[in-house]
Amino acid sequence: MRNAGSRKRAQAETSTGTVVAAFGRHYEVDTADGRLRCYPRGKRSSFACGDEVDIAAAGDAQGVIEHLHPRRNLLWRSDAFREKLIASNLSHIGIVVATEPGFSDLLISRCIAAAESQDITAVIVLNKADLTDRLETARNQLAPFSALGYEVLEVSALDGAASLKASLSGHRSILVGQSGMGKSTLTNALIPEAEAATREISTALDTGKHTTTFARLYPLGEGWLIDSPGLQAFGLAHMTPDELVESFIEFRPHLGKCRFRDCRHEAEPDCALLGALAAGQIHPRRFEHYRIIRSEIAAAKQANPGW
Numbered sequence: 001m002r003n004a005g006s007r008k009r010a011q012a013e014t015s016t017g018t019v020v021a022a023f024g025r026h027y028e029v030d031t032a033d034g035r036l037r038c039y040p041r042g043k044r045s046s047f048a049c050g051d052e053v054d055i056a057a058a059g060d061a062q063g064v065i066e067h068l069h070p071r072r073n074l075l076w077r078s079d080a081f082r083e084k085l086i087a088s089n090l091s092h093i094g095i096v097v098a099t100e101p102g103f104s105d106l107l108i109s110r111c112i113a114a115a116e117s118q119d120i121t122a123v124i125v126l127n128k129a130d131l132t133d134r135l136e137t138a139r140n141q142l143a144p145f146s147a148l149g150y151e152v153l154e155v156s157a158l159d160g161a162a163s164l165k166a167s168l169s170g171h172r173s174i175l176v177g178q179s180g181m182g183k184s185t186l187t188n189a190l191i192p193e194a195e196a197a198t199r200e201i202s203t204a205l206d207t208g209k210h211t212t213t214f215a216r217l218y219p220l221g222e223g224w225l226i227d228s229p230g231l232q233a234f235g236l237a238h239m240t241p242d243e244l245v246e247s248f249i250e251f252r253p254h255l256g257k258c259r260f261r262d263c264r265h266e267a268e269p270d271c272a273l274l275g276a277l278a279a280g281q282i283h284p285r286r287f288e289h290y291r292i293i294r295s296e297i298a299a300a301k302q303a304n305p306g307w
Contacts, residue, residue, distance in 0.1 A: 018053075025039060029055055051069070054067040087215060091121060091223070092173040094164070113247035114236060124146075127155055127156070128157075191225065251273060
């Protein structure tokens with residue numbers, strides 16, 4: 001009876017909320033009773049924006065994270081020795097690129113692979129589309145992705161990005177991309193109050209006011225949107241070879257059709273993927289991306305067999 005009573009008291013003392021900002025071991029959690037500044041119990045700090053958690057109030061608008069609810073998915077990146085949680089419980093990922101500065105199509109493939117492995121819908125957002133002299137070059141670079149059916153939205157944050165708002169409103173989304181692509185400007189265009197919130201937290205943390213250094217979640221219609229720090233790398237060391245090859249959607253019709261079950265798709269005879277590549281059914285640039293990422297994953301697992 002004592003144990004049952006203890007459990008009831010613990011349940012009464014905790015509340016459920018959503019992590020809306022994550023920076024180091026410090027989190028902000030929205031609950032039915034307001035926003036609390038929270039810390040994890042113990043040394044481990046493994047929560048992400050979008051996580052649903054149980055927290056225990058600790059006074060003065062603070063709390064302790066006691067329990068993590070099961071995630072529907074998790075977007076994260078990793079190399080041989082480090083991992084970085086980005087966001088959880090997503091329905092969509094907006095991969096932001098721009099007409100200028102130049103962007104990496106390999107990073108797009110990395111982000112799409114991560115999204116596909118977690119059943120997250122990927123949308124490519126081409127920002128600064130008002131710079132028409134550079135628009136065609138960007139379109140050509142994105143052509144292999146649009147040919148696969150990935151939606152490419154051409155927007156200008158300066159004009160309000162209405163098409164992006166229509167695409168993401170009501171969903172649980174995140175904007176990711178390289179620094180300088182205009183993610184925060186797009187966020188402010190979609191959610192005007194976001195600029196004030198960013199300025200306030202930047203002052204509290206004594207961080208820069210114009211560069212996103214942590215992920216933050218904002219309501220958007222019936223859903224929400226997460227603005228995230230700029231990415232220069234997006235390692236996928238946590239993925240298995242089978243997960244990686246499945247994440248390239250154009251490969252899927254050909255999987256299981258190679259002569260050898262352990263085919264590495266390098267130079268083996270009767271490799272279905274190489275045959276599809278030769279027949280023009282797989283874009284050479286995408287196949288190159290696959291090989292680069294696969295080699296990186298193999299090197300990471302060799303360096304750290306714990307993966």
